[in-house]
Amino acid sequence: MEALPIDNAIVDECRALADDVAARMQAFIDQHSTVSIERTVLRAYGIDGANEDGHPIVNRCVERLKEAGLLERGAAFALGALLHRGAESPQEAAEELAYGGGPVGLERISVMDARAALVTHTVDALARIDGARGARESARARLGTGQTPWKYVIVATGNIYDDADQARAAAQAGADIVAVIRSTAQSLIDYVPYGATTEGFGGTWATQENFKVVRTALDEEQEKQGRYLQQVNYSSGLCMPEIAYLAAVERLDMLLNDAMYGILFRDINPRRTLCDQYFSRRVIARAGIVINTGEDNYLTTADAVEKAHTVISSQFINEAFAKRAGLPDELMGLGHAFEIDKSIEDSFLMEMAQAQLVRQIFPRHPIKWMPSTKHKTGDIFWSHRVDGLYDLVGVATNQTIELLGMMTESIHTPLLQDRFAALKGADYVFTAARHLSDELRWNPEGRVVARAKQVLAEARDLLREVQAEGMFSAVARGAFADVKRPETGGRGLDGVVAKSADYVNPILDALEAVS
Amino acid sequence: MEALPIDNAIVDECRALADDVAARMQAFIDQHSTVSIERTVLRAYGIDGANEDGHPIVNRCVERLKEAGLLERGAAFALGALLHRGAESPQEAAEELAYGGGPVGLERISVMDARAALVTHTVDALARIDGARGARESARARLGTGQTPWKYVIVATGNIYDDADQARAAAQAGADIVAVIRSTAQSLIDYVPYGATTEGFGGTWATQENFKVVRTALDEEQEKQGRYLQQVNYSSGLCMPEIAYLAAVERLDMLLNDAMYGILFRDINPRRTLCDQYFSRRVIARAGIVINTGEDNYLTTADAVEKAHTVISSQFINEAFAKRAGLPDELMGLGHAFEIDKSIEDSFLMEMAQAQLVRQIFPRHPIKWMPSTKHKTGDIFWSHRVDGLYDLVGVATNQTIELLGMMTESIHTPLLQDRFAALKGADYVFTAARHLSDELRWNPEGRVVARAKQVLAEARDLLREVQAEGMFSAVARGAFADVKRPETGGRGLDGVVAKSADYVNPILDALEAVS
Amino acid sequence: MKEPIRAYGDRKDDGRIQLSFTLPVPAGGRAKEAAKLFAEAMGLKNVMVATVEPAGESFSMFVVYANAEVTLDWAEIIVPEVTTPTWSWKELNHLIEEEIGRRVVVVGACTGSDAHTVGIDAILNMKGYAGDKGLEAYPWIDAYNMGAQVDNAALLTRAREVSADAILVSQIMTQRDLHIENSTQLIELARKQGMRDTLFLLGGPRIDHKLARELGFDAGFGPGTKPSQVASFVVEAMLARRKT
């Protein structure tokens, strides 16, 4: 689509403001770690397993270190120290730490010795991530991906085997991307469940084994289809960094990952989230995974017309944080949504303005366009039609990733046939309007252009405020999503630790080394 | 929408060519009458009724005159002669003609006497038409009509009482216009059935009583809704002129009426159709009824991409014939349709181009936009989505009348709930895109503009051919709808009579007097 | 060996299905309850009325999701399907020339009051359908297209005149089973007239092979049929008969 005549100076100002907001958080981030970051470090060294009641060994290790007051030095230190003291392998060291004598006496071992003992293991750790990335990229290069907008669908049966069947069916019906929604409130538990699961509410548990089951199904299916199929899960909630790691080694392609979502929509502590998002994104960057941010959610708790600008401001902030974690633009799937109340006159024009504005401000980013959800009703026919106009805006504005709307959005998680109808419907719209974006021009004095300019200006104003007061206070007073979250409130604050002067984390060092 | 940059000189040439085509048919039309025209004249004089097996008295009269070789002088002559000979009223005269002695000895009565006997009755006849028009127009002025595009729906239960219930329900759900589809093949029978009917196939019989039943329902309903409701039926097929008259006195608002549809889609004789369309349109013009032409049908037998231009050419021809029958532009509801194969890339762009082209070429005409039908399938969800894009084109190009698409188009005549879903869906699209037409501009070098130019040029070329060879031969070689109809083939030729030198038709004289 | 199948909604065998219907009652809580009872009266379980839409003052339209306790045995479901290999235009002409040695004659029409010609034209006319040439375009086939609104007697007469190998009947109008009546009547007439060895083919959007067979036709063809499929069936049937 011909670019909307917006003032690029405002765009530059927004970027600068957001960058400053992120910059001022970085000091805090660098000085702190979290239980989930440390567990991730252990996983990176290959530590795997759980006890009979599914309690992961990495959690046990971190708990013991915490009891011993050693966590501030980093789980890697303990691992290195135990290896130095003679453990055969990181796994053996971790088992001793978890179920054996624990960290007794480790403090006496020097940081230098501990680091030395980790060197080769650190190399192996990164090789695992890089290996998985290489495998993904070669398969992707060999098969190629579908035309954009990529058709992204959700499966959420709670049973990973049903999920896999439905993922195949979806791919056969034209899906490019399959996301397995997580079980309700997994984001609130502070460990990653173990093994394949068949029971969940409103979704399926995110576990390493479940990732494998779906990836295997898609690997097979993509050969049949001759089209590379992308897998998505959630690096979000209290285990954000761990899931990022598991996704990296299981070759997932995308992860829902947002600098603020957990704070706003799961009431997770702001400090915890900031530290976790940074580390998780370092892993994600190394793995070459595309993040999907969650600005769409803002428009479910706040009004999509009045608060459209909060989406843009938040995207700039997500972009700034992602940059600092080493993510290139090409891996930033910034989210936005078709959420305006359908009874409002000219809602379609406002959606067009917003979609094009986002596309234009973030030209190299794989933008993720999300459907109407809040204003959907039980009238599936009406709802399916709403999704038709949504698809049209998606293709008209060249969105990269499009999460398909479901006619049963207000009723249940998608049935197999709901997903099929959505895929078939999107195929029709995308084909019928294939080159619409080359054709469209907007009346320069019209409503669409005016709307885009207004939203951008409001986004800039909000960013100025946030920059002035700082991120924590902005979130505390409800600047985003109309939700207020105090800096020290919410879940998981107790999982944040100030790093000691001799904090050890060779994995992070390596991840940061690249950029 | 900003006007597409087409060459108006081509438009003017098309009009001139079409006018010439119509002009050269006028001589033939003026020299001939048909059984249905003569029956209409009798009806205009108030002749009403049928015998026990439903055979209308007007048919009986005309048959007898034909047997007596008197039809060429016009039914009005016989009526006048009988009145002159002492019949109390036109009805009494007609009954004598039909069931009594018949036209014996009438030839001896002078045209002057016959004419004289008709004068006051002719005044009454026109007063009936004008009175009905006045009543319609005052109700319409008092209540006002809905926003355009007007939502036009079809009822077709076969039972006029179900039709009336569904017409009310449709109006309550937002319909502006209700058409009662006729029973299959009514167009092929050479008389108008009598009374209220409860059995029909794929539609309900068009009878004067049935018109009343529906009009009464709408009259009541429109008071509740505070919105004038329009009624439609079919002045088409062998009884084209008679239905035009019945619609006129029963206050219908629109009539499907086309100069060529009967020839092409019902295999009705071309000569018969030309005469009938002229007389019916004279009545329609006097009654202030909007005609709906049937170019949409062309795209069901011919390909909508290749033959798009035939629609435009035909619209120019329909316009030319309508003009000659005294219809102002404001009463010409020229038809076109969203019929392109949905699997074709950029079909949406081509539909936009066509819809805007028609809107632009016929600026004052109440254009009738019709939905996808031929390429609909039994997948009602997909079908409902197709109708969503159709509605969008309708509002984006400011169509006046929009026949709503039905998700069950390929399955059955609309169920009550199909119609409801269509109305609700259209409301959403029209509201969401209310001012889209003010906003849209098209890439001057793009596909939409190029398509519009191409179709217009092809339409001009076809009109040149038709003008060169003449209408009859063009129709005979399949210039429209890919259907070939020889001048002397098809049904109803035997109902065409050459007027004698002393042909009498005061009704036609009066209708022609105005313009 | 049994192969039980159930409806698949959210999960294997959950039986979840969707319904929509209209009741002649005003929208509201009472209408919603009526919809629930309506679905339960059909034996559905765990009924959820997703919406109650006012489809007019005295009508409510409902969307319902519920579980059907129906289990079918897939192994027991056997239906006749047209099994002809679909030969190409070239192969067909060649086959006729070589194996039959004379041109195959077919007569087609859309019968009764049915005025829908597009379907039969798609099969017979030169142009054909979806890029597949129509039977008129086969040098080794004589195709007569009688168009629409043709009555059964006229069709049979014509078929005898040109000594047709196959009669192609199109039925598009299905309201109140118009197509059933019409086609049954044709077959009866043909039997009376002793037209044993002519092939009868029925086609239309609501026709399938099973239905056609039940009505006494040799084959039935539904939506999306291509001319070459039809020609293949006719030729194969003729070859088969010659063999016996």
Add this chain to the structure above:
Amino acid sequence: MKEPIRAYGDRKDDGRIQLSFTLPVPAGGRAKEAAKLFAEAMGLKNVMVATVEPAGESFSMFVVYANAEVTLDWAEIIVPEVTTPTWSWKELNHLIEEEIGRRVVVVGACTGSDAHTVGIDAILNMKGYAGDKGLEAYPWIDAYNMGAQVDNAALLTRAREVSADAILVSQIMTQRDLHIENSTQLIELARKQGMRDTLFLLGGPRIDHKLARELGFDAGFGPGTKPSQVASFVVEAMLARRKT
């Protein structure tokens, strides 16, 4: 006196309804027959399978129209509905001031693992819903909003602390009847704790008055509920109790 009602499709009482469902079989004639048998097994007549869609290699999605032989007696369908007159913000404050003479206290929460706050916020927050002010905006109402993911015990404790007149519970997640379990458990707990005279209101997109009553609540509110309706119900109930 009986008032028989049947589904209205094309004509009065024809019983025509629409269905769609998926079977774990590949698309084709056999799948179409399975769909027909499936519908017939539900007692449907005159079944028409309008489409067989390949929803993946081994799944078929069907759209079916058929006649349901179900007749209900409208006269027999009686459901409790909230009958409160909906008073305005002004009227309500006035009523409370005059008739009750003290501020009405309500506590609201979205309970269990349910994290959907939008519904309860729409009722309680200042902003309100669809232009109708939320309960926090009533000078004569003290509204406490505990937000989402609140457990039942915590909710009751809080209610007692502030001696609430009414407890407002939101349940949005309904998968596998999460909402039923959760709400039933709350009411049991309340009974145990002897909270007799507190009003219990349940709300959510899948809640209706009938269901709420069955679960032991005083009232249920579904999609589109406005805060003033809720306030009106609470106030009227309190007035009614005072009278007795």
